[in-house]
Amino acid sequence: MARAFLIVGFLALAIGLLWIGQGTGAVTWPRSSFMINQLQWAGYGAVLGAIGLMLIWQSKGGR
DSSP, X not given: OHHHHHHHHHXXXXXXXXXXXXHXXXXXXXXXXXXXXXXXXXXXXHHHHHHHHXXXXXXXXTO
C-alpha cells in the first residue's frame, strides 16, 4: 500500500505543479491548453500538489 501511495503521490505532485505553471502562464505547453493564464488552475494545482505531498508523507509512515 505504501508503494501505491508513493506512486500516486508523485503523480499528483507532478500534475499539480504542471497545473500551477500553466495557470500562472509560466508553462505554455501544450500551446492549445485551455488552462494557460487561468489562475483558477493554479489553485487547483496547489490543492492537488498538497494532496500529493500528503500521500508521499503517508507512504513513508509519517516519519
